[in-house]
Amino acid sequence: MKLNKTLFISGILAATLASGSAYAAVSQQEADKLGNSLTPIGAEKAGNGDTIPAWDGGMTSSPSGYKNDGIYINPFPDDKELFRIDQSNVDQYADKLSPGQVKMIKKYDDYFIPVYKTRRTAAYPQSVYDLAKENSTKTNLIPSGNGMENYADGIPFPVPQNGLEVIWNHITRYRGGSVTRNVGQVTPTADGNYSVVRFQDELTWRVALADYNPDEDQNVLFYFKQAITGPARLAGNVLLVHETINQVKEPRRAWVYNAGQRRVRRAPQVAYDGPGTAADGLRTSDNFDMYNGSPDRYDWELVGKKEMYIPYNSYELVDRNLKYDQIVKAGHINQELTRYELHRVWHVRATLKSGERHIYATRDFYVDEDTWQASVIDHYDGRGELWRVAEAHAMQFYDHNIPWYAIEVLYDTLSGRYIALGLTNEEENPYQFGVERNSREYTPAALRRAGTR
Template identity: 35%
Template sequence: MSKNINGLLCVLAAAALAHAPALQARATAEEVARLGKDLTCVGAERAGNADGSIPEWSGKWLGVPSHVDFKGTGNHPVNAYPDDKPLFVITADNMAQYAERLSDGQKALFEKYPKTFRMPVYQSRRDFRLPDFVCEVTRRNAAEAELVDDGEGVIATTGGILFPFPKSGLELLWTSSIFTFRPFSEELISDNAYVLADGKVNWGRVKSRNLAAHLAPDARWSTTDGRQSSFYLNETLLPERDKGEINTGVEFWNHKAKPRQSWRYDPGTRRVRQSPGYGFDMSFPGSGGSITVDEVRLFNGTPERYEWRIVGKRELYIPYNAYRLHSPAVKYAELIQPGHINPDHMRYELHRVWVLEAQLKEGFRHLYSKRVMYIDEDSWLMMMGENYDARGGLWRTSMMNYFYAYEANTWQAGVGLYHDLQSGTYLAFNLVNEQRNGYTLNTGKLSDKDFGPEAARRSGL
């Protein structure tokens, strides 16, 4: 066999490997041994970056820091860094010098709104940590957890990070969207502002409650023991035409074996009907068609319609420590403006993120042909996303604004910002500034009886 043929075969073999699905491999003993040493106990790089713009992880705070006067759950979040000022502000005029640390979605927003979009960049902070039991479960999952049924199910222990050493796109997806460590219960009334290109605002309001009992401090469940993953119930309060509509459902640990079950209460007929196949690119209720069901918190539900791959890690300016954005001192009239939210109330920090990419599988349909998510290495939460249309053009770009919830010892999803780059509209989702209460978390008062068709019927009467 000639050298040329040998070389061709090597090239073809390499190409085949590049496009083959990644084989699942548990973390090695050497990898697991790094947890809590050069890596944090959940797998982030403890060290800062080369130029010091990302600091070393300190993890010095668990719960409420001594200098913070937080009155307890149900109150609006209190800023842990009240004296911080922006280090600099990125604008359309100077964005070129920061380009390698900007996402494609951020660049598109600068291009779309060159006169008004800007990014105030603050000192990067890595001061909060997760409870010790999260570290213990994470170590166990690193050695034992596995995906099953083509990546649509998982065998693992709850209460920790799933794959701190993700070997495939599906492992990273499960770790960052389906198996995150978040508050185990959540109750709130929030406002949604769907802002048209001309600045007109269509307002919505939703009463929500969510339960993921497996994340309670005393819960260490196996995903194979038959219990549910999580529950949700959303009741529409505004607009008036949809008032009283209720959507509720339950999630499981294996999307193939037990798909999401959901129901809808119609106040006009006073009947509860099952909603088969609820998810994917169905329009999320009350969003004006601006986001899909599986776009809430950037991605949720079964991964079955996409091929997932890890692109790598980057240093990016991402929304972080978003306390001010949820402050009752900031009124909606000041916050909501045409094109995008008032940038003065945003906080961006430089952090290392995992980049996860999804390509629509052949033979499957979805509004989005390609999706890109940026995942914070410290929290394993999706912070930003980009969604592409059928022609491959960047269509929508999104940002989640998290803050550390002192009462829950973890990060809480706050305002989601979903920008349509083609129409010039955006959705500010889960605003609480002008609500009497903020997020009510981890009270222990919710149970599975507060969800499902009977709960929807009771709530609607």
Template identity: 35%
Template sequence: MQSQFSLRLSVLTIALMGSCFAHAAVSPDQAARLNADLTPMGAERAANADGSIPEWTGGYTQVPAGYKSGDKRADPFAADKPLFSVSAGNMAQYAEQLAEGTQALLKKYPDYRLDVYPTHRSAAAPQWVYDNTLQNATRATLEEATEKVSGAYGGIPFPIPQNGAEVLWNYRLSWQGADTFYAPFDTWLMTAGGKKLQATRARFWYQHPYYFKEGSLDTYGGKHLIGKLLTEQPSSKAGEGLMTHWDMDPSARAAWQYLVGQRRVRRAPNVAYDTPDFVTSGVGFFDEAFMIFGPTDRHDLKLVGKKELLVPYNNNRAAAASSDELVKPGFLNPDLVRWEKHRVWVVEATLKAGKRHVVPKRTYYVDEDSWQVLLLDGYDAQGKLGRHNYSLTLLAPEMPVLTAQVMWGSYNLETGAYFLNAAANDLKVQYQDYPRPSASFFTPDAMASDSMR
């Protein structure tokens, strides 16, 4: 009897210990806020105190007449005029609304400025995504130690986040406009000496099984993002490929690389963390791709809170410009980059004891409306700010979506070099939805076959 009692007690103890590491979903009463003072995605519905951030009224979903998938998207707010500009001369007046990396750029370059336009809360998603988000609010859980998410499908997993890890998962699982999309792109490097170089021209396809509309939590297999990238330029890398399978359990992630010289596919476990990203010729790190790429479990994630910040937003005009117009020495052309004031979640990532990373501290700024990571500051081991990452979100009202999957990059604040990745400025088509291919399309064998053609 005593041994049976001890066994039952041990099982109960283990269960209780396990529950300590899993953050529970919110209550039904809390979730009801998504139909009241919060938007269906979890943002504050109301305007801010002075009205500079307006009320969310459903986002922007007006599709221009004659638009076809893949067309360059027009700037729906082209008639707007800047409300004011921020430069090194007046930045102290706006310091509370500026990320540290933004302030560093203003200090470094006297000619750099932010043209701040009226705020448009343009982010939107289909109703079925909102419905799934409401269900996720009361069923999704996170194991903070492993970063494993359970109980979520087809919407934002944690619309009322309780910690930093949940906020970053909201970005990983954010609505990107389709369950499968395609984008050809260029990667542009600007050297410290002011020379513009093309690092890569490639095509990528991403699929979100998490957002199969006909699916459900019961039938979902766990892979939330599957990607395939094929390199076209430079000629020395033409045919090089990358395949990634990201899972709700980060320990189940997998990646493969096709190497042209070896003419074979190999597993690529180092496609994560601070491994130099070959797409950016090693200037960026893999976990900076798309602002977050892969796990973040080497860092403790602290949810600092929410603040009003000047951020790049609704940058269809920048996306339509040529690369020569946009990519200038020192910084992106201020005449083309649109800034607005938005509320963002602030998450601080600090390296865990016993772990290593060349960027031991980061601060993420995450849009409350779309859950896109808009800005990211990176600090070295001495606490010095050295990197400032950005995304020029693209508004695609026909999907509808505001996405950070294109036009993202990083400034090296020490050397003065920077890059712009996933840019279609000099290409005929932009980011677009793609007919869902068979499962075999996203296999290492298919990548090898495509690369050898």
């Protein structure tokens, strides 16, 4: 089956668009498509008869040469670039790109999109598949859409009926239960000069805590701690977040430890369009992980589904033989190191509600069907001008069956600057999955213990 040039809309999606937003779980008949015509988390299992292959279970084993050390090697070293999209042919491929991608190509002579063979490598643990099937018939959005009923873990809406359900799938997608990572962030000037800010991130889902109690903190989705480890002028500052599900009922709980003052303070600014940590004004709090936090300030429209060239299997960007100087360039990252493939994505448009405030008036999300990860997001300002373009360079953490990002990049097309975060090439112990955590490690009292220079 080959998609038409613009949109593919399933029967359930067509019914939803015709009748307005739906907030009910799907029928058993729809749920039974999971693992049959749909993958276990809701993507179309079939290919398009041309360039997108059928999903065959994804990449569930590590390539030869991987040492089980968290240093990920490219499982497809012999793949060659098929063609590239640049200023000479961008109009020919514009229907399979976002307006932001097109703008980047037209803005920079050396910005291009290298296209490779499509490989549907996404795979999750069986427990994630089981939860998706279970959630499909029982999990509902609450009437406001700002929270969920009958939900504890996993993909809540594998057969989405509206745009907000797609976004909740992105927010809640599996990232290993409990993980620690050491990563770098850069904010180059327009001429390419930069310094590296280093972070140690801890992300633990409530259900993954060693002392998990289903009767406590039921409105919390996960706990997040971020310590700055360099440079020296910032080292020791720590952010702690208790991510609540319904953030209208109970706003995100956030605290910061300032190493210079040796004080812990509440941090209500760590939400929505509050400034991102050490981001030089180049991202908002809700730009982290492409998008995070409460969706209550926007109206969400499910535009449809389309084929699109998105960053995928981006193993070159985690190559330990590379230095950051080889990745970070003026205006954009080194596109020679990137890889794009044709995949199907859900297109969701967020429009700022009347009376609400945010620096982004409109956001267009393109969410990979195989992972529920946002792959590309175009951000528009209050004048309707395309402002920032986010790209997530995805990869499969094949030793743990976890799709995630190699790096995220957010381009400011007006200033000519950008922010790249999640860099690991020069970091020690970049990722550790399955780290055992307790709830006491995510209390404000624990911040001071973590915040040492």
